[in-house]
Amino acid sequence: MNPPFDLVIRNARLVTASEMAATDIGLRGEEITAIGHDLRPGLAEYDAAGHFLLPGGVDSHCHIEQMTAAGIMNADSWESASRAALHGGTTTIIPFAAQHRGKDLTAVVADYHVRAEIGAMTDYAFHMIVTEPTEKVLTEDLPALIAAGHGSIKVFMTYDPLIVDDGGLLALLTAAKAAGAMVCVHAENHAMIKWATARLLAEGKTAPQHQAAAHPRLAETEAISRLIALAELTRQPVMIFHVSTANSLDLIRAARARGVRIWAETCPHYLYLTDSAMERPGNEGAKWMCSPPLRGVADQAALWAALRGGDLDIVSSDHAPFRPDATGKFAAGPDVAFNRIANGMPGLQTRMPLLIDAALRGKLTLPQVVELGATAPARIYNLGRKGRISVGADADLVLWNPDSTTLLSDDTVQDGTGYTPYPGMELRGAISAVWRRGKLVLKEGELLARPGEGRFLPRSGGDAARWDS
Structure with a gap:
C-alpha cells in the first residue's frame, strides 16, 4: 500500500x-x-x-546581485530578490551570471553559484551573459559550462561595454548550436541609439523623459530583423527579450511564417505603462526608465493581442532593481543626463499578480496566465519539473x-x-x-522560507534550442 x-x-x-x-x-x-x-x-x-x-511562477529574465558595466551593483541580493519573488507567486527564477570585459567566464559563473547558494529561497538556473566571445570562451568555457547545466546564453546588441557585433554573435550562435544551448538577445541597434542620444543631448534634452526618444522604435525593429537573419543563417533558435513594439511583432510573425524557429517575450511594464510615466517633474521619471523604453498605447494594445494570439511566448519581469538614489539610479550624480542614469525597474513581485489581475478582468484567461508565466518559460528553458x-x-x-x-x-x-x-x-x-x-x-x-533553501536546476538547452526538434 x-x-x-x-x-x-x-x-x-x-x-x-x-x-x-x-x-x-x-x-x-x-x-x-x-x-x-x-x-x-x-x-x-x-x-x-x-x-x-x-x-508556481517561473520568471526567466531577472537581474539579481548583478554589477552593471558602469560598476553599479543593483539593489537586490539573492535573499531580497527571492523574497520578492515568493511574495509575488514565483518559485523559480533565471537571472544572469554576467561576464564583463576582461573577466573569465568560468570564474564568473562559479562566483555566482556561491552567492546564490547562500541567499536563494526560490529554485534557480542561470543565463550566462557573454561579452567577449574569444576562442577560449567559444571552444573551452562555453562547452564545459553548458555541459555542467547552464543551458542558455545572453548577448547584447547594444551598450558600449557589453555589445557583441554581428561577427561575434554569429560565432556564439554557432557555438551554442554545437553545444545545444539557447541564445537570448537584447536586440537594439547600437548606432541608432548613440546617434539619437547625441542629438538629444546637443539640444539640451537631458531629462529622463527623453530616454524614450534616445531608444527609437526603429532601433528595436532593425536589430530584431538582423537577429532573425543571423538565426536563420546559422539555423540556431533565439529568444528575443523584452519585445516592446507592434512593428517588432510583425517581424516575428513573418519570420515564423517562413519557418524561422524563434521565441519572444514581453514584460508587464510594456503592458501596463506608457512613456508618459517618465514625464514627471525633476528626476522622478527616472524610476520608469528601462531599455527598451516604455512605448505608446497602440503598442500596448498590440502586445496584449499578441499574448492572446500566441505570438508572444513568455511574460518575464526583466527585474532590474536600482534604488532611486546615489546607490542606484543616480550613482553618477543627482542631476546627470538620462544617458548616465541606471536603467531598469523592479518587477519580480508584481509580475504574476498583474497577470492574474488581467485574467480576472478578462484581458487574458487563467490558463493563458499559467502558460505565459509558468509553463512556457519552464518548457522553453528545459526546466522539466517546473511550471x-x-x-x-x-x-x-x-x-x-x-x-x-x-x-x-x-x-x-x-x-x-x-x-x-x-x-x-x-x-x-x-x-x-x-x-x-x-x-x-x-x-x-x-x-516561511529561509535563505539557502533554493536549489540550482541544471539543464541543457532542450528541444526549444534545436532548429529541427
Missing part, C-alpha cells in the same frame, strides 16, 4: 495551461503524486475552497484568492528598490499560500 500523502490540498480550482477543473491535489515529499477527487487523507490537509491553484501541475512535477504551487485584492504601494515592496512602478494600483486577486517543492513558504503574507 502506498504511504499516506504528506499533504492534500482539497477543493481547489486547479488551473493549468490547458484546463481548469475542481479537484484535490496529493503531495508526497517534494512532488505532486495524485490529482483527483476523494483522495484519501493526508498527514496534513489544506482547504482551498473558493481559491484558484496555479503552478506545471501534473503527477511527477515538483510541488510548486500558489493559491490565489480571486475575491481579495492586492494594493501595490511602496510600503509593500519586498525587493531592495523601495518603490513600485505601479503605486496605488489595486489588483484583483491575492496570494493566500505558496509551496516550493512541497514546503509551505508563504502563508497570508508571512514568509
Whole structure:
C-alpha cells in the first residue's frame, strides 16, 4: 500500500495551461503524486475552497546581485530578490551570471553559484551573459559550462561595454548550436541609439523623459530583423527579450511564417505603462526608465493581442532593481543626463499578480496566465519539473484568492528598490499560500522560507534550442 500523502490540498480550482477543473491535489515529499477527487487523507490537509491553484511562477529574465558595466551593483541580493519573488507567486527564477570585459567566464559563473547558494529561497538556473566571445570562451568555457547545466546564453546588441557585433554573435550562435544551448538577445541597434542620444543631448534634452526618444522604435525593429537573419543563417533558435513594439511583432510573425524557429517575450511594464510615466517633474521619471523604453498605447494594445494570439511566448519581469538614489539610479550624480542614469525597474513581485489581475478582468484567461508565466518559460528553458501541475512535477504551487485584492504601494515592496512602478494600483486577486517543492513558504503574507533553501536546476538547452526538434 502506498504511504499516506504528506499533504492534500482539497477543493481547489486547479488551473493549468490547458484546463481548469475542481479537484484535490496529493503531495508526497517534494512532488505532486495524485490529482483527483476523494483522495484519501493526508498527514496534513489544506482547504482551498473558493481559491484558484496555479503552478508556481517561473520568471526567466531577472537581474539579481548583478554589477552593471558602469560598476553599479543593483539593489537586490539573492535573499531580497527571492523574497520578492515568493511574495509575488514565483518559485523559480533565471537571472544572469554576467561576464564583463576582461573577466573569465568560468570564474564568473562559479562566483555566482556561491552567492546564490547562500541567499536563494526560490529554485534557480542561470543565463550566462557573454561579452567577449574569444576562442577560449567559444571552444573551452562555453562547452564545459553548458555541459555542467547552464543551458542558455545572453548577448547584447547594444551598450558600449557589453555589445557583441554581428561577427561575434554569429560565432556564439554557432557555438551554442554545437553545444545545444539557447541564445537570448537584447536586440537594439547600437548606432541608432548613440546617434539619437547625441542629438538629444546637443539640444539640451537631458531629462529622463527623453530616454524614450534616445531608444527609437526603429532601433528595436532593425536589430530584431538582423537577429532573425543571423538565426536563420546559422539555423540556431533565439529568444528575443523584452519585445516592446507592434512593428517588432510583425517581424516575428513573418519570420515564423517562413519557418524561422524563434521565441519572444514581453514584460508587464510594456503592458501596463506608457512613456508618459517618465514625464514627471525633476528626476522622478527616472524610476520608469528601462531599455527598451516604455512605448505608446497602440503598442500596448498590440502586445496584449499578441499574448492572446500566441505570438508572444513568455511574460518575464526583466527585474532590474536600482534604488532611486546615489546607490542606484543616480550613482553618477543627482542631476546627470538620462544617458548616465541606471536603467531598469523592479518587477519580480508584481509580475504574476498583474497577470492574474488581467485574467480576472478578462484581458487574458487563467490558463493563458499559467502558460505565459509558468509553463512556457519552464518548457522553453528545459526546466522539466517546473511550471506545471501534473503527477511527477515538483510541488510548486500558489493559491490565489480571486475575491481579495492586492494594493501595490511602496510600503509593500519586498525587493531592495523601495518603490513600485505601479503605486496605488489595486489588483484583483491575492496570494493566500505558496509551496516550493512541497514546503509551505508563504502563508497570508508571512514568509516561511529561509535563505539557502533554493536549489540550482541544471539543464541543457532542450528541444526549444534545436532548429529541427
